[in-house]
Amino acid sequence: MNPCSCGYYPDRNKCNCSIPMVKRYLGKISKPMLDRFDICIEAMNIDFKELQTKSKEESSAKIRERINKAHQIQAERYKDCNIRYNSQLTPKTIKKFCKLESKEQTLLEKAFIKMNLSARAYHRILKVARTIADLDNSEKITVKHLSEAICYRSLDDKYW
């Protein structure tokens, strides 16, 4: 979605919406609704030059390979659990499969308090962190994986 009806918020040089207008616009998606998304990312504007430069991005085939590998890891992990993907984890099974060591535990605790997270958001972060670790072929969920997952939740804080 756009951040406001003109699309330029928070760039106050371009956006001419009033703050109540922006709030009303963002209010189309309520906080409890937003809580049900796994990942929220802010897409920055890109300029014409950037569109024209030939970037060396990872190819779709390579990305597909990584995703397939992550699916295999999950299928193996959950073979006795009647589920196939991290997204299907319940709060109970999250405890079992998304264990954190103390450094990671502390990070998540701080984020939980600072970002005023709900239990639902907390569980989503853990599931997303598990997936990021799987894509990284890492058995452990590390600070790097967890931080990335927390970033995908930080938009609520910024706009809502």
Ligand SMILES: [Zn+2]
């Ligand atoms: Zn605007």
